[in-house]
Amino acid sequence: MATNTPDEQMTGPAVSVPSIPVEEIVSICQTYGNDRHRMLDILRDVQDRFRWISPKVMETVASQTCLSRIEVEGVASFYSFLSQTPKGRVTIRLCDDIIDRFAGLAAIAEAFEEELGIKVGETSPDESFSLEYTPCIGMCDQAPAAMVNDVVVTKLTPDLARQWAQSLKAGKSPEEIVSDRFADLSPHARATAQVDNNIRHAGAVLLGPVPDDAGLKTALGLTPVQIMDMIEASGLRGCGGAGFTTGRKWKFAAAEKAEKHFVLCNADEGEPGTFKDRVLLTERPHLLVEGMTIAARAVGAREGIIYLRGEYVYLRDLIEEVLADRRARGLLGEAILGVEGFDFDLRVQMGAGAYICGEEGALISSCEGLPGEPKTRPPFPVNRGYLGYPTVVNNVETFCHAARILDRGAQWFFDMGEEGSHGTKLFSVSGDCLNPGLYEFPYGLTINELLEMVGGEDAAAVQVGGPSGTMIARDSFHRRLTFDDLATGGAIIVFSGERNVLEIVEYYMSFFVHESCGYCTPCRVGNVFLQKAIGKFRKGLANPEDIDYLKDLSGTIIETSRCGLGMTSPNPILTTLKNFPLVYSAMVKPSKDGIRATFDIQSAIDGARHLAKRRSYIYDEDFSK
Amino acid sequence: MAELRKARIATASLAGCFGCHMAILDIDERLMELMKLVEVDRSPLTDIKRFTKRCDIGIIEGGCCNEENVHVLRDFRRNCDVLISIGQCAIMGGLPAMRNAIMHSDAPLRECLEEAYITGRYIRNTTHDIPNDPALPLLLDEVYPCSDVVEIDYQIPGCAPTGDVIYETLAGLLAGKFHGFDRMHIKFD
Numbered sequence: 001m002a003t004n005t006p007d008e009q010m011t012g013p014a015v016s017v018p019s020i021p022v023e024e025i026v027s028i029c030q031t032y033g034n035d036r037h038r039m040l041d042i043l044r045d046v047q048d049r050f051r052w053i054s055p056k057v058m059e060t061v062a063s064q065t066c067l068s069r070i071e072v073e074g075v076a077s078f079y080s081f082l083s084q085t086p087k088g089r090v091t092i093r094l095c096d097d098i099i100d101r102f103a104g105l106a107a108i109a110e111a112f113e114e115e116l117g118i119k120v121g122e123t124s125p126d127e128s129f130s131l132e133y134t135p136c137i138g139m140c141d142q143a144p145a146a147m148v149n150d151v152v153v154t155k156l157t158p159d160l161a162r163q164w165a166q167s168l169k170a171g172k173s174p175e176e177i178v179s180d181r182f183a184d185l186s187p188h189a190r191a192t193a194q195v196d197n198n199i200r201h202a203g204a205v206l207l208g209p210v211p212d213d214a215g216l217k218t219a220l221g222l223t224p225v226q227i228m229d230m231i232e233a234s235g236l237r238g239c240g241g242a243g244f245t246t247g248r249k250w251k252f253a254a255a256e257k258a259e260k261h262f263v264l265c266n267a268d269e270g271e272p273g274t275f276k277d278r279v280l281l282t283e284r285p286h287l288l289v290e291g292m293t294i295a296a297r298a299v300g301a302r303e304g305i306i307y308l309r310g311e312y313v314y315l316r317d318l319i320e321e322v323l324a325d326r327r328a329r330g331l332l333g334e335a336i337l338g339v340e341g342f343d344f345d346l347r348v349q350m351g352a353g354a355y356i357c358g359e360e361g362a363l364i365s366s367c368e369g370l371p372g373e374p375k376t377r378p379p380f381p382v383n384r385g386y387l388g389y390p391t392v393v394n395n396v397e398t399f400c401h402a403a404r405i406l407d408r409g410a411q412w413f414f415d416m417g418e419e420g421s422h423g424t425k426l427f428s429v430s431g432d433c434l435n436p437g438l439y440e441f442p443y444g445l446t447i448n449e450l451l452e453m454v455g456g457e458d459a460a461a462v463q464v465g466g467p468s469g470t471m472i473a474r475d476s477f478h479r480r481l482t483f484d485d486l487a488t489g490g491a492i493i494v495f496s497g498e499r500n501v502l503e504i505v506e507y508y509m510s511f512f513v514h515e516s517c518g519y520c521t522p523c524r525v526g527n528v529f530l531q532k533a534i535g536k537f538r539k540g541l542a543n544p545e546d547i548d549y550l551k552d553l554s555g556t557i558i559e560t561s562r563c564g565l566g567m568t569s570p571n572p573i574l575t576t577l578k579n580f581p582l583v584y585s586a587m588v589k590p591s592k593d594g595i596r597a598t599f600d601i602q603s604a605i606d607g608a609r610h611l612a613k614r615r616s617y618i619y620d621e622d623f624s625k
Numbered sequence: 626m627a628e629l630r631k632a633r634i635a636t637a638s639l640a641g642c643f644g645c646h647m648a649i650l651d652i653d654e655r656l657m658e659l660m661k662l663v664e665v666d667r668s669p670l671t672d673i674k675r676f677t678k679r680c681d682i683g684i685i686e687g688g689c690c691n692e693e694n695v696h697v698l699r700d701f702r703r704n705c706d707v708l709i710s711i712g713q714c715a716i717m718g719g720l721p722a723m724r725n726a727i728m729h730s731d732a733p734l735r736e737c738l739e740e741a742y743i744t745g746r747y748i749r750n751t752t753h754d755i756p757n758d759p760a761l762p763l764l765l766d767e768v769y770p771c772s773d774v775v776e777i778d779y780q781i782p783g784c785a786p787t788g789d790v791i792y793e794t795l796a797g798l799l800a801g802k803f804h805g806f807d808r809m810h811i812k813f814d
Contacts, residue, residue: 594702594776599769605692607734608763611755616763618696 029064036065039369078371079352088130096133111158115165136272137311140430148174187318198437203424215406233410235422240395241489252382256390261301270355271466273491276426277396291399296344304346355515360393374563417443421482431494460497467508468568512569523566526557633680636668639694641687645712651788693762702775722768
């Protein structure tokens with residue numbers, strides 16, 4: 001079989017699927033040492049270069065990595081950014097979050113569809129464009145947003161969408177459209193040219209002035225145990241949502257006797273409405289790596305990974321530059337800052353569009369080159385994590401806090417916030433408010449105070465912590481943002497009285513249906529049933545008993561799911577049932593004399609009337625009278 | 626003292642296969658005992674077509690696939706104190722509900738009928754017509770479980786349920802002490 005060079009494929013006639021040269025695939029595999037644990041990198045590279053992962057490619061990759069083809073296919077079919085059909089040279093992914101929908105996504109989609117001549121979900125026949133929807137890409141403060149290949153476009157309007165489509169059709173690359181001299185910009189300037197930081201309030205810990213590597217220098221003078229004692233004494237808890245005490249997590253990992261330890265950073269913030277890590281990665285990347293280096297010293301790790309969500313690929317160069325810079329300055333690598341035996345280096349692992357990879361077990365699976373499925377616990381990652389070694393997985397914000405605690409001391413951090421929730425927290429605020437963006441405040445703020453700050457006093461509902469969190473109504477706005485009251489990984493989504501609560505809930509359920517990894521039945525099937533049931537409520541077809549059905553089914557899903565996704569996915573329903581009971585009771589139709597008012601015989605037989613071209617003896621008046 | 630009146634039972638088979646009615650007969654010789662307690666009103670077993678009196682218990686086999694099923698079911702609900710769905714079709718739609726799986730079509734009902742009467746590979750239909758006698762009830766857009774159309778008080782699962790579970794349910798209800806099923810009777814694996 002003749003093999004084409006990629007160039008020929010690009011310009012060649014678009015009649016058939018171009019063949020992908022085997023030697024190119026072999027060489028990509030070799031770049032990663034034919035290591036099966038780097039499967040996601042291999043497949044991402046193939047996808048970037050050839051725009052799909054063909055059956056032939058899977059065979060080649062399988063033989064290179066000594067796996068079976070089906071194992072490779074398992075990975076290729078798991079991640080939404082990997083495709084088993086050819087994608088266009090430019091793939092436009094419209095962010096389909098509820099915030100984007102409320103901000104006019106439909107008109108944006110229509111504009112792209114018109115200009116490109118394809119519908120959402122299609123690839124143009126000449127393979128120039130693919131248009132699709134993707135869940136939240138972390139730009140809720142500047143919605144509607146989209147990804148154009150690796151470039152992010154925000155604050156879209158139909159006009160802007162048309163301009164982009166026209167420029168792309170005229171042959172401009174997405175990067176050129178962002179800036180004529182894109183290549184000359186620094187990675188940081190490239191990132192900020194695409195995405196605004198929208199820092200609205202800087203707190204004392206993260207977004208205020210931060211000295212370079214002060215925490216790391218302190219750490220060098222301390223023993224690992226002293227570092228961990230300090231972190232524990234500060235009261236720092238994980239900022240990704242679960243809120244586990246960071247110091248204890250590190251101690252568990254350090255106590256585990258093993259050849260190697262790993263430090264992983266979870267930069268896969270996929271929870272709709274969360275974008276705090278995006279800003280930290282843009283503005284405080286050094287602080288993050290500093291925090292990871294401190295963690296590495298504490299637990300005795302020599303290697304680390306930053307797991308960066310696929311949607312944040314535009315930040316990859318920036319992070320790589322930071323890593324290179326730190327290596328050059330002796331802050332990463334061997335004998336860090338001249339301390340013999342203190343070796344630590346890390347790599348960036350790109351994700352590929354899977355919300356579930358924010359779950360630490362799934363994140364580890366993904367780093368290991370497997371489908372991003374959660375692992376059975378126990379063993380916990382601190383005991384047996386990445387490749388079976390003790391592993392610390394922390395959120396971006398947690399590592400940044402850790403570095404600051406080393407610099408300023410445990411007491412300084414402990415004194416901020418409240419009992420049980422110490423320090424500051426980043427809140428990513430979006431939705432119906434005047435000033436969406438990032439706010440850093442000590443724990444303990446009430447929702448009312450926050451709403452006043454963000455210009456969202458008209459709010460009728462606030463979603464705290466994203467879909468897996470809690471939706472509260474006005475009667476709960478006095479509640480406080482702490483671990484013990486309203487816990488949040490950072491997302492605060494404001495909804496005005498004009499929004500339909502059930503529409504929001506239905507969207508969130510569709511999100512969980514899409515993002516369930518499918519491993520366990522309660523989550524894979526149960527969420528579909530919940531989504532359908534909410535659909536019935538929206539159409540006014542729900543019986544009063546359906547409310548109990550929602551509660552029962554939710555309880556089953558929470559109790560029997562394997563990981564945190566299923567344990568929290570019914571939350572949009574449960575918290576709205578609790579806090580907005582009238583929304584549901586207004587939509588149910590009680591039966592009359594035992595006959596369901598929700599069953600409409602007229603619409604049920606209407607299709608048959610037309611097919612049979614006659615009327616009903618029983619239910620049409622002219623016959624039955 | 627006057628003798629206690631016998632309880633009245635009515636049964637109907639909607640979109641089912643009559644298998645559940647056969648299962649009712651599987652009560653076997655215990656039928657003699659049961660008949661001391663009940664009389665059967667409207668039912669295919671008695672061939673009584675209309676309710677002669679209000680009944681205590683109505684037993685429904687099969688789900689709703691056409692307008693007549695809906696009509697009969699509503700009639701049962703109006704005329705029975707306690708309504709029982711019996712068998713998988715009545716409870717979930719069962720085998721007839723396979724046609725609900727034709728989802729990605731603009732005209733699922735037409736597609737279903739065409740395959741059943743015209744285009745199906747093993748169809749011998751010399752007239753190439755889809756039956757459309759005026760006496761045929763109109764089909765519903767999909768097959769509905771009984772509980773979607775009326776409120777159902779009890780459901781006896783199974784395809785078909787055993788004579789034992791049917792007998793025990795009825796005996797329990799008649800004695801006013803039905804407390805659910807013995808696990809072994811509704812365990813199918």
